[in-house]
Amino acid sequence: MVEHAEIRMVHRGGSKINFREPVITNDSRFLLCAAGESVNVYSTSTEEYVHDLQGHTGLVTGVVLNPSNHLQVYSCSADGTVRLWDFTDAILIKTFIIGYPIYSIYVSEKHGGVVFLVVPMANYKSSELFQLVAVHLPHSGDQEVEARELSAVLCDVSPHAGAASFGREGEYIAAVRGLQLEVFFFKKQKSYRFSLKSGKKKGAKNAFTCISCHPKEDCIATGHEDGKIRMWRNFNQKKEYTYSTLHWHHGAVNTLCFTPEGTNLLSGGIESVLVHWHYTQENQKDFLPRLGAAITHIAVSPDGSLFSTSHSDNKITIIQSCVKVSAVIQGLVKGDGVWTNLIIDPRSKALVLNGKPGHLQFYSLHRDKQLYNLDIVQQEYIHEEGLDQFEVVKAAFDARGDWLATVEERRKKGAELEINLKLWAYDELTQSFVLNTTVTAPHEDQITAMFFSPSPETTMLVTTSLDGHFKAWLLADHSDANAEGFWACDFVGGYHLLKPGCCSFSADGSLLSVGFQEVVTVWSPASWELLTTLSQPPGAIRDLCFGRLSCSKYLLGASTKNQLCCWNLLTCSLEWSTPMDVSLLQTDPLSENMAAFCSQSGSSDLFVFKPSEPRPLYSQKALCTGKVQHAVFAPRDQMLESCEERTQWLNRSQLYFFTQHMDLLTFSTKTEEDRLLASSKQLMVDDSVAVTPFYLLLGKHRGQQLEKQEALTNPMAERTQLPQGSIAIKELLHTPAHVLPSASFLCAMFVRSLLISSSSAREEKEHEEGEMEREEEDSEGEADPRLGESAAWGPPEEFGAPALTKAQERELRKVKTFDHSWLSSLLDC
Amino acid sequence: MGEFKVHRVRFFDYMPTAIRAMAFNAHTERLALARMDGSVEIFNFTDHYFQEKVIPGKDSRSIESLCWVGGRLFSAGLNGEIAEYDLENLRPKYSLEAYGGPIWTIISNTQGTQLAIGCEDGTVKLFEVLEEHIQFERNLDRQKGRIISLSWHPSGTHIAAGMMDMIRVFDVPTGHAVQRLLVDRGFGGSKSRETVVWSVAFLSDHTVVSGDSAGKVQVWDGHTGTLVKTHLVTKWDVLALSVSKDESSVVAGTSEGTVIQFQFIAPTLHQQQDKEWVRTRTFKNHTHDVRALAEIETAIVSGGMDTHLVVRPLLEKFDENIEMAGFDPVLLLFFPQRNLVSCAKKAGLLLFQFPGQLELWRLGDSDEHGKPGDRLPLKRKPEKLLLLKRKGEDHICCSALSSCGGWLAYSTVSSVLYTLHTSSASPRTPPRCLLPPANHQSSLLLLPSLSASMCTPSSPSQVSGSSNMSPQLGCSSLENHRFLLQPIHLMTTSGDGKWLAAANSDCEIHVYNLQKLKLHCIVPVYGSCPSAMGIHPTTNNMTVVHADQQLFEYSIVEKQYTDWSRKLQKQGLHNVWLDRDTPVTHVTFNSKNPNQVVLHDMHMFCIIDQSLPLPDQKTQFYNQMTLRSLSEQERPSHLHAFKICKTFQDLLCVSLLDDQSLVVVERPLLAITSQLPAPVRQKKFAT
DSSP states (O other), X not given: OHHHHHSEEEOOSSXXXXXXXXXXXXXXXXXXXXXXXXXXXXXXXXXXXXXXXXXXSSOEEEEEEOTTXXXXXXXXXXXXXXXXXXXXXXEEEEEEEOSSOOOEEEOOSXXXXXXXXXXXXXXXXXXXXEEEEEEEOOOOSSSEEEOOOEEEEEEEEOOSTTSEEEXXXXXXXXXEETTEEEEEETTTTEEEEEEOOOOTTTTOOOOEEEEEEOSSSSOEEEEETTSEEEEEEOTXXXXXXXXXXXXXXXXXXXXXXXXTTSSEEEEEETTOOEEEEETTXXXXXXXXXXXXXXXEEEEEOTTSSEEEEEETTTEEEEEETTTEEEEEEEOOOOOSOOOSOOEEOTTTOOEEEEOSTTEEEEEETTXXXXXXXXXXXXXXXXXXXXXXXXXXXXXXXXTTSSEEEXXXXXXXXXXXXXXXXXXXXXXXTTTEEEEEEEEESSSSSOEEEEEEOOOSSOOEEEXXXXXXXXXEEEEEOOSSSSSOOEEEEEEEEOSTTOOEEEEEEOTTSSOEEEEETTEEEEEETTTTEEEEEEEOSSSOEEEEEEOOGGGTTEEEEEETTTEEEEEETTTTEEEEEEEOOEXXXXXXXXXXXXXXXXXXXXXXXXXEEOTTOSSXXXXXXXXXXXXXXXXXXXXXXXXXXXXXXXXXXXXXXXXXXXXXXOOEEXXXXXXXXXXXXXXXXXXXXXXXXXOOHHHHHHHHHHHHHHHHHHXXXXXXXXXXXXXXXHHHHHHHHHSOGGGOOOHHHHHXXXXXXXXXXXXXXXXXXXXXXXXXXXXXXXXXHHHOTTOTTHHHHSOGGGGSSOOSOHHHHHXXXXXXXXXXXXXXHHHHO | OOOOEEEEEOOOOOOOOOEEEEEEETTTTEXXXXXXXXXEEEEETXXXXXXXXXXXXXXXXXXXXXXXETTEEEEEOTTSEEEEEETTTTEEEEEEEOSSSSEEEEEEOTTSSEEEEEETTSOXXXXXXXSSOEEEEEEOOOOSSOOOEEEEOTTSSEEEEEOBSEEEXXXXXXXXXXXXXXXXXXXXXXXXXXXXXXXXXXXXXXXXXXXXXXSEEEEEEXXXXXXXXXEEOOSSOEEEEXXXXXXXXXXXEETTSEEEEEEEEXXXXXXXXXXXXXXXXXXXXXXXXXXXXXXXXXXXXXXXXXXXXXXXXXXXXXXXXXXXXXXXXXXXEOSOSSOOEEEETTTTEEEEEOSSEEEEEEOOBXXXXXXXXXXXXXXXXXXXXXXXXXXXXXXXXXXXXXXXXXEEEEEETTSOEEEEEOOSSOTTOOOOBOSOOOSSOOSOOBOOTTXXXXXXXXXXXEEEEEETTXXXXXXXXXXXXXXXXXXXXXEXXXXXXXXXXXXXXXXXXXXXXXXXXXXEEEEOOOSSOEEEEEEOTTTOEEEEEETTSOEEEEETTTTEEOXXXXXXXXXXXXXXXXXXXXXXXXXXXXXXXXXXXXXXXXSXXXXXETTSOXXXXXXXXXXXXXXXXXXXXXXXXXXXXXXXXXXXXXXXXXXXXXXXXXXXXXXXXXXXXXXXXXXXXOOOTTO
16 A cells, blocks of 8 residues: 555646636635635636645535635535645645535625535435535634534525525525425525526426625526526515516526625626626626637626636636636647647656647646647537537647647548648747648548657658558658648558557657557558568557557557567567556656556456566556556656655656546656655745746846845946947947947947946845846847857856856956956047 | 318408507406497406406597596597597497697596696696586697697696606696706607606605606606616617506516616615615517507506506415416416407308407308318308498497308497398498398397397397397397496397397396297306306306306206216316417307317317216326327326317317317418507617
8 A cells, every 4th residue: 555655646736726716805806716626826817837736535516715814715516524724825724624525605794704605415325416505714723623513594406606696684594406406595594486488399408507695785697408597586575576588599507706895797698799788777788709618607796897707618707807818728629529649748847739620739737827728620610519510639749849730521421521631830930839731631541540650760650441451641842942841652561451440659760560450560651662561460559559668579469358468579589478458558768668548347446567567566456447448658858866666657757548428637756746845845936926937037136136236336237237338339330430449349338238237236246146247148148149258257166066166256256357447548638 | 079071261360459558446456448449348356357348449539638527437548539439328428629739648646636638739728527427628738749648646736747848847836837948858869859748647755757758767856856767678669657556566578678667765774865766677568659558466466559458466475386387477468358359150141240340251161071180172162251341430349150051240439330231142242221220239140040030239228129139020139127337248048049148247148038028037256257158059058158257057947056966166277278378269069969068268279078977187188198198098097077178279169060160260370460550669689
């Protein structure tokens, strides 16, 4: 059990940020949203990730502001705890242990010290019945408090967020489920139920989807599946209640929200239009269209100035003053499916996979942020059910990341398959991929695998298809013409009309192995000669992998008949084989390690091994339920120096994988977590500006400048340097050419005019603050990029070990000041 | 059920006319409804919305507005006359020229002492309501522009008048206008057009609610003349307003066919001050303009250009939850609940009654045979034998055809009664007036099967009959010894011509012996109006169906209910039968099978087989489909007395001819809708 403690599966990056309604803080500066097992804090102005609140061990299911202290939030989680946080400093203040999995949380200003939670009904643990309970949070100094005094408020409520809402001044709570609205008055301890007809006759779908209560008046707005919004009034009577109906949405109303003053009602649904109803003048409405994807949640800042809409493509849009989208926080898009495998872009080290329909998304795992979307299909996507549209199904990068190959296909029912192979070149100037070649119908049937050759000399692409061929594509060089080279087919190969299912290049690109059903063929890409065939009778080959580094002589193949085979290519014989139902085989590009995911009795197991060693490095049974379809080794920024044998395989790269439910999981080790913890402690949060890497750079610099100015004794401030220098240049340029001295003389003078004059008083300080010095030097260097000398003037710290002693350095600086005064005096006269 | 050859008749292109005005009398729970052709219908809301009385229209009469004063009904129209109606004789009592040009509206004060009319020339005229008459009293200050709508303050001291572009509030004692409320014009292109205030309502707290042609419902403070709130409800016109009795709710009818409810609601639940008018529900039961609207205690009643009357119950006013009962609570009344079609059973002729003409058709013929459900090819097409246009301005109110097809009669309000003999040799004989203009009018005609006599109820108290169709021979009247007030609305004779049964709106049924020309007996009074009745040709048992769907069989000879009827009453009718919302309008009998009674309402026809067991509450009522799926052996155990056929819809008449073929006269609602003028243009989603 030791290794389980050491290596833990975690959600890191790519978690759902649209799972629950986000919270905008009172000052509208931060947006908090539940993201997997943590609560992410984003800046609303810069859309940057600030930090996260970590501590929950289950899925976070709700975030609300503490009504009695606006600098704190409550979060609830499926792990059965409610936690109180200081979100500005990401400090966990208290943990309340409830003991039941919690599905959502509601608070009200009037009910201080009480939170309302949706938990499963105690008696019906297995079934889908939930109740709303009030939990009095005990006052106690301890970090962890047990709060087990639950008092039921409403039975049989919906576990979805947005299905309950507090009314005016917390006097009542209204909840919807199915066809029923229930309003519970706290003062009278009485509840009223209103039900609607199922209305199947006229095709109306009356079921409630969401609810919001007016903050100032007794009016409840409910959204319905058929797109209607009903405004309920007089609901403290059984019979005389009344409602009016607003209808704009054509699909279900996903979410409703009143603004804090109650003057407007916001609604959103599948149309991806934010509708803005004027309260009491319901026929007047404003729209904010084209928000990109179906709206799932709407949140309004407490002052009403900012709205945020969560979208089904894992995006949060921040909208300023009802009309302008000011920021977009984009998480990892999880569309209908991932057809391309998980790929790592060699250049940006970003994770690449299907994003928006017809796009590839580049997602930075280290920064947990989407970098950009690349439109592959380049056709308008029509939001309509039942249409067959082009979808990106394969993508591959070459070794350096200069080329990207994509395959898109459209399958119409009864019609021919349409396939396009597109090759994209990386453009250094625009820092993105530019379409180079489009091959329509590269194969006659579906493409099963596509890889670039890893050899550095040639850029070659190999595609295998169900039409029984594999094709090699080469960049045709037109060295004579100005035109760019384009890609053309170089070789078409096949083997006894069998259908190739997979292919793999050896690490140096000298061998290509293609799996033709039961037969593995090995080809030489240089001469397109069939070198050898390997076969292991039972089962078609599903996955092929060459070993890396020291194990490059091994070829591994996983067959459909529960066999994992390892061939030695030097002897062309089977080295070993083991009965395993391998669903996915993945190699680590930076080490010899390979990861095999096996599906067994409904759950997946992971084995990490080296082909040369019979014993797995690491194994984990029952990783997750369902089959693991996609996994990738992502290289680390910094290597870990773990000596533990069990965790060593995670030193160079991290293994990410997608579960059946589209959760991106990875493995984390103890050392890694320690390091993260340490780094987060170092991070000092200035609460005036959101902390971004750029801010850290700039802010520190600015702060030091301030200090510096205070410390200055010499009136000759650094700032006045620049104008002086420019005067020198001006004089230089304005002097008639025939009276100028020789250029070599002038050049030295000119260069010196650009150097810094530092007073001796500042020198001491500069020694202490080497970092500032470095930046100053940088800015000097930028002043005239033609001067390559600035590096020579750089302080010794830059080269790691100090080469000069302090005394020597002081000497050097004195020379520098002397030079400058001399120069200025020269200029003055 | 038995198999019949069915004549599916779809060539009766009956077209109801649009509803123009409505007035509800809360005392008697009667709704008076005026149509575009000048006819007035009275519905009894205590008795399942039964159409009790119909006053036929007249060419020169147009009704713009209706008004009840106590039990008296007044109307005013664009012909500039005020008319009072005689609800006993079902005709206008008198009419009075108002000398103000066309009249747009008429209202009475709550005390019922005065009437006010709004005229085209801008005057509001007050009339005093006298015992037998009304008398002009005075004019209020004359305004520029026509007076479209009026509303009297409940105290009687003020009148609000809707005009072009403005609303005036008059002080009644002085006759001066005290407030002038300017109504905004519409937006865009309609800016240059005047706004018509189609409807105003004056509430007891001096709030004026107005609905105008710019689509606004506006709430005004009548004391200060200031606008309190504007609800823009439609792009088109708001045509009608109606206030509930407790003044907590206002409904507005629009050109789009919607009825929109506004309620007087406090914004917060616990303090009941500062209430405001909030738009709440929207009902859409019409396709065209909603011209007339009444909010009564338990329902919203609306009618308009699409000719049907809609009763939308307000469910919250009922104690039990009607929704649970599982039927659509909205009641739609399409067809008149009386017979417009008479059928000559022997000759196979049909007589269709239109307001302006009569049509006599001979049914088609086919001698082929086919499977059930097959269409048979016609040997002879149906043929229009006769088109008989009425004379004079008055619309035809009733017509009859003798069963041999030889005699035809019709009458209008103005007491002229025509009969003619249609010999089969020359069917195109011009009509001959065989009866001299009588000094009474008739609302109902009946030509008994023997074609020997004709019966017509005249004044409420008497039934007159003329035998042998000749003025010289025994024209006799049956004088009722009891004092009757209500008019007879239903009459039937027995097959042998011996018995005559007549029912009036007081739910009484009198049976006369025609041979002795005297009253035979009175059927025990049941609390609901009879909607159809028939006397069995062989047993002389009378089957009576009431508006509340109850069914009785009365033996005339024995002067008591039959055993079958007692059994039925003891067991009770099936709930599905009782929950139907249209009354049975016709009862006929199968001459071949004396056990069978044929009934129909608008949506179904039913053959009651008295030899079969009655259904109890648990049995499946509509069982024709299940019976078909059962085998021959199982079938008898599932049979029950009510055999219902819903194959034919929107029925006007179902009759069984003597040759055992069934005549089904249908008037599909879609055909009616297609003949209506186009509704206002509305943007429909995804079009």
